[in-house]
Amino acid sequence: MGRRRELEAARVTEPGLRAAYLRCRSLHALHGRTYFLATRLLRPGQRPAVHALYGFARYVDDIVDEQLPDLGTAEVSRRLTEIGAALGTGLRTGTSTDPLLAAVVDTAARYGIAAELFDRFLASMRMDLTRTGYPTRAALTEYVHGSAEVIGLQLLPVLGTVSAPEEAAPHAAALGAAFQLTNFIRDVGEDLDRGRVYLPADELAAHGVDRELLLWCRRSGRLDIRVRHALAEQIARTRAVYRRARPGIALLAPASRPCVGTAFALYSRILDRVEERGYDVFSGRAAVGTPQRLTLAAGALVRTAWARTAGPHPPPATVEE
Template sequence: MTRKELDAAGIHDPALRSAYQRCRTLNARHGRTYFLATRLLSPPQRPPVHALYGFARWLDDIVDEPAAGATPATITAELHTVEQRFFSALAAGHSDDPLFASVIDTSARYEIANRHFRAFFRSMRMDLTVTDYPRRSALDEYVHGSAEVIGLQVLPVLGTVTGRDEAAPHAAALGKAFQLTNFLRDVGEDLARDRVYLPADELAAFGVDRDRLGWCADRGLVDRPVREALAAQIAVTRTLYDRARPGIAMLHPVSRACVATAFRLYAEILDRIERAGYNVFAHRAVVPRRRRLVVAAGALGRAQWLQLRNPSPLPPAGA
């Protein structure tokens, strides 16, 4: 993270600056589209966004990329310990742990509700025991904590020209759309982790179950029932993008290019799944780096012009 960004955000304490830098590194490592879109925010907005995304990525890694020799019991115990320590530090308003410090600072500056962090931990715990979702409502419960609350956490950093409550449902819908897009792209990878993040009853309507998905994954192909089931899931996901779209205009002007770019690039993953004949098993549907850079470059000039014309929505230092 550049000195300019940290200075602009009013972050001067050396230990705190280091903590924000660590979260930026985590975000850059995992979220190529998110990280690129963040470059379109004003400098003072970038550190808190990196803090929130980096912290979420770190917690996700505890569950999805455990240390060698870890068991479900040890992972559960580690996550429980982290959760207790985090909320104790959050209540105190300070932590010497670099993995907590920047998030706690961001939470205080932007008055982020504790319930959003609690919901995220709850979904991470679900990942340790839940491998299938029988109905949409069960999946929605998981996605609220794993994705919707991320949109709600980031919203005060982005700022709004409406009341935050008015923009919140759109922010939650976009977080959900991003997550469901990931699930569709990563069906094969998730199966390898013994998870299916698609509603079983909706798959069953097309004659698809876990075994059929596994058969396709083993062969790197997709049959007609699976193709039709995935097409239906993409249609559901596109309704969420439609629900989220009006929220972009509700954001502070300096934030719109960032969110619009992430929106465009993530929605394009669905297009690429379709162009590949819905075969999410043969290769991972991604937006190529060159395409991401072209889209971001097109938004960069407008983002910089808006940043010159509009004051940042950053709250006063120490708020």
């Protein structure tokens, strides 16, 4: 019922296009638990576009992460090239018959999302085919720009702003980066299993940490004190990115603020959970518990209702670091 309501509110009527949006929505619901919960706080007509953008990113990311070991670099590279070509054609013509890309193309046309943002995303996904680590923060930032900052920029016209979009854009990009950097800290163990480290090697080395020590922690189930110190620094750096992103919430359209404020609060608290686990990112995922998630969502629902009925000045979103 909710799915039909969203598509009707977005005026998506063509059967093939509806199916594409629903496929993206399913990917979002399956893989993006935090984002999907926050998206429920948007107006129904906004949600299909968010599902399309997240679903596309997840679809491509899964090809790289899940299919690379079986298919090999050359085949995955070929598939990324095909996706990029099909998407590029769709963005130029304004239409696509692809069972997933059709929703992405439609969203880009509706909201005027620049094709180059998708190009940058695909470029970062290609980095994962050949790079297994990043020697410096600058090198990692290059990857994060394409893999995460551009997602924030894609979402900005969907969310709407009360300022000039270019004023809100740096904050939107920073929030995408903060979410990605949080993932990198939370998923150190899982990324090691794929042969990758997404923490700058020089910053780890300053604490006496290298890939071999991280692998030892993963295999032994023990946490070296040097790794604790390195992860504490990474968390501090990531919280600084959240602080750069935070002012952007007030620049969004009022109806979008509860959604983004909730995503901000939920995701930033993953860093708290890593600390509470003693920086153990090797034996399981740090996650925000269901009661806390529901409490945050309930407060956001009140702000959402206010934003939809009381005009342009809803109560501010509760955002804690």
